[in-house]
Amino acid sequence: MEKRRLTVILAIDAVGYSRLMEIAETRTLSTLKSHRAELIDPKASQYGGQTIKLMGDGALMEFASAVDAVRFAVEVQLAMAKRNSALPDDERIDFRIGINVGDIIDDRGDIHGDGVNIAARIEGLAKAGGIAMHRNVHSQLRGKLDLDFEDQRDVSVKNIQQPVPVFDVSLNEKAEALATPVFKHDESQRRQVTRFTALAVGLCAVIVCVALVWWQFSRPDFAPVGSAEMDIPLPTKPSIAVLAFNDLSQGDDKDYLSDAISEEIISKLSRFPEFFVIARNSSFYYRDKSADVRDIAGELGVRYVLEGSQQKSGDRIRVIATLIDATVGYAIWTETYDREMDDIFALQDDIARTIVATLEQNIDIAEYDRLLHRPTKSQGAYELVYLSRAERFKFTPEGNENAKQLAEKALELDPDYAIAYFSLAWVHINCDRWGWCADRKQEEALGLALEAAREAVGLDPDSSLAHWVLAHAYMQANSLDQSEKEYNRAIELNPNSAGVLAGSVETLVYLGRVNEAVDRLTTAMRLNPHHPDWYLWTLAWARYFAGQYEAGLEAIDQMTNMPNLARRTQAALYVRTGQTEKARTSISELLKNQPDYTIKDQLNSLEGKFRDHNIAERFIDDLRTAGLPEGYCSQHHHPDCKESHNHQ
Incomplete structure (x- = not known):
């Protein structure tokens, strides 16, 4: 071979x-x-x-x-x-x-x-x-x-x-200035050889030991991973997973900065269609796990793995990065960076640039340079945004409120920080969709989300994240054409973003392009093999509207923890496969947790969403068959009954 x-x-x-x-x-x-x-x-x-x-x-x-x-x-x-x-x-x-x-x-x-x-x-x-x-x-x-x-x-x-x-x-x-003398073996040097012969003999044992040590460390670090051993076939282009860097620092904020470094490198690499970059969720899945690089590469189906560590001390940071080729079994590049904290953005750029240049000869580095920019002038704002996102990822009302406060503090430090507006826009979307509003009015949330998302795009038109959150806000507002436009721009800017690809599926389904939606989500799942459960829920939901009922049930059955409202999709799929009793059981389980949920609630949540209204009616009819009661608006909803549950 x-x-x-x-x-x-x-x-x-x-x-x-x-x-x-x-x-x-x-x-x-x-x-x-x-x-x-x-x-x-x-x-x-x-x-x-x-x-x-x-x-x-x-x-x-x-x-x-x-x-x-x-x-x-x-x-x-x-x-x-x-x-x-x-x-x-x-x-x-x-x-x-x-x-x-x-x-x-x-x-x-x-x-x-x-x-x-x-x-x-x-x-x-x-x-x-x-x-x-x-x-x-x-x-x-x-x-x-x-x-x-x-x-x-x-x-x-x-x-x-x-x-x-x-x-x-x-x-x-x-x-x-780089020139050094050329060493020559002249006659005077040769005459000195005899004087050192005895010493050389005495050092033989040491030399042999050193040679053995060199041989040990020059061998591959692990047995190379062959293509046949990969759980998922390798893509045709260079494929890489950036693992969560180990944080060797001390303090309560341990891990957030190392995560930020890894995530920024993922984001920068993902901008290039020449690469196949595994999503953050799957790369970070291996944090605190005993899996070695060989196992990780095989499970994710990638050739290259980047791992590293960081240690912050006062105003300085040391980062060690190592790029490993799993198909040969050893590191092909490693570097240690000692920088001031204010230089962290340049450090991330240097690591990403080296990987780009190492793995793909035909990438236009000038185009890469054009995409580089310092995201914020404030190190404090940068840290607050990553803490805000960590709170938002808890996906709880309390986490959402904490995320809002942290994003607002970041904007106080840097009012022009686009990603802080991105984080704030998601907070308002969660208020609109899930009711996580604290003391704010839910009916005002969508307007605030659109305002923050537009501000993010205005400050950084080349940010895939900014276009993503604006696309989602437009989808919530039933502006499907605008949503699709923003999603397309987000994907153009970052073709490797599994989150953007998966998030765009909902808009495609509402537009009636269900087969495209299924294909796009399948791509997202390949980029993010350790994807969250909502990918499977969205896939099952898209497959329902694509007429792929058995495949839809297969997807939803793979979920680890099924959210209560996902039982709507499960029930409708059971109806379409002739399993009415199972459909009724799904709705019964749903009503145990939300006894006041009705057909009326579902109609309100889908109002204005589908380009073809008949498609929505089919889903509603299947829920009726499964036993979801007609009912009236819950007293907890808005007076006009237009609530913002997840539509799936």
Whole structure:
């Protein structure tokens, strides 16, 4: 079976080698061997490079780090310029160097694949004595090497389908500042070997022990996960799960900041349709569980897993991030970040950018940069919003009220913080739909939700979250066309958001596009394998209107804890499958918990929702058959009986 891995590939080639060989074959060969022995090989050893293949006038090399590969290239080209400076033109050998990060096939010590081919094509684009690199290499140098670059932009090359984004390294004074001496094995050094022979013998045991330790830690961290072992088939594009980072800090607010870091990375990666990004709910499912990376990758059906930790101390934070390829069994990238807390947004961007550049060569990093922005000028507001969301996720009246107060405090610190308005809009939607209003008037909630959601979109038009909450508010207000428009924009901005995809199903069903609704929810469930129960409820409800009654019952039977109102959907599905007695049992269970719930309540909750009113009547008739009483408006509802229960 072929072995694939991600690596840094460097191609180096002598310019005009055939012409030099024609002029003076022996001298040219001797000079080239001298450059290799005295410069290239020592520098490769210094920076951990491995020569995979010699090709007469050039070589194919591999490095573990993009930084090391570029430092090697810079030092070689600067040293070659000095070596050539005293030589006539017909004796000078100039090298071109091309560098790429890519997926390769390891074939018994030789390497093949697009990663190698692209490196060779980039080398051909370099100037004589120069260095060219793919944009994915350039991205990994940010903040690590102080060099200047020239953007060649996208270049079409032979046998590569997509244009290749290329950068040239400027070999100026910044590059010269990186240069280190070249180690040479001169005669004086060789004479000292004898003096150290006895010491070397004495150290043999230590060397053997170190070698054993190195061998132990250089092996794969775990047995690679084969495709056949995946619980869910791997997608065709790079797939990744970002786990909840471990919080090594102390204090009552433990975990919220580490969650925030992980969630922001998920959000940034999700913006790219080139990736398949597992939803937060499924990634965080493994918090405090004993499952290892191999199990997680297999259960979620992903190739890559990002894990890490953070520790906050005063105004500083340390974050360690590790990207693991489960199909090869070890980490392909790890980094430690020590930053001021005010720099946390840049830190999240750096991690996401590195993953983007590492996993997908064809992503437009310039487009990625356009999407980056600092969400708030206030660290305090940022922290309050994440605490607000934690309260809202409790899905209780008390949590909803706490979420409101925290979001409002965040807006006091930063009145232009779009995500604070997003959180506030959901609080008002919960008041409108569930009656969790504390001392506020329920009939005013929907207007407040629309106001907050519009403010969020106005402050951040590129926020998928802002468009999502506005879409939901429009759906609550029966503005289905506006709701669909906002959902489409939210999905366009974040095609990997399982929450947005699942949330849009209700609008699609009301518009009569039930098959599309079922397909969309199925996609959401693949992105979020450990999805909450409401996904299954929504799927069963959508399948009812799609005429997929047996499949609808299968979905609702998988629910862990069935909400009382979900029994309406279950009863209607039983009626459609000819199981009337079971339908009556479902309604009986519903009425035990809500004895005053009636057909009238259901009619009010669906009023104006469906584009085709006959569809709603079919659902109502099935509930009558199941035994739901006609009744009148409950005394707890609004005077006009237009209450806001979940419509499913």
